[in-house]
Amino acid sequence: MTFLPVLADFWSNPGVILVLILIVFALVALLVFLLRKYLPFFKNEEKEKTPEEVAEEEIRRLVVDPEETNEGKEAEEAREEEDSQDDTLERILEPVEEEEAKREMDEERRSSEEGEGDK
Secondary structure (H helix, E strand, O other): OOHHHHHHHHHOOHHHHHHHHHHHHHHHHHHHHHHHHHOHHHOOOOOOOOHHHHHHHHHHHHOOOHHHHHHHHHHHHHHHHHHHHHHHHHHHHHHHHHHHHHHHHHHHHHHHHHHHHHO
């Protein structure tokens, strides 16, 4: 019977609890390592690149063909010109449409006033 109080004291010791937590994490890490190593579903399919391949990719990313940049700028400028022409046309037509709408509303109001005045 004296064994149970000793066992209860053993499990309440903070050092034992810390060691048990470390053991659990170590087992989880080992399990993950083994799964990634032996199961094809968890294997990493990414092939590591050599330093030469990495350098080539960086050069391709940084070096820009001047012809491509000029074509891009020209196309962008053409789009901006079209947009500005569209805006100008809208600005020109907008007041005319508003004036026509005002005239029509005035005519309708006058005709409705004249119709009421006859009655």
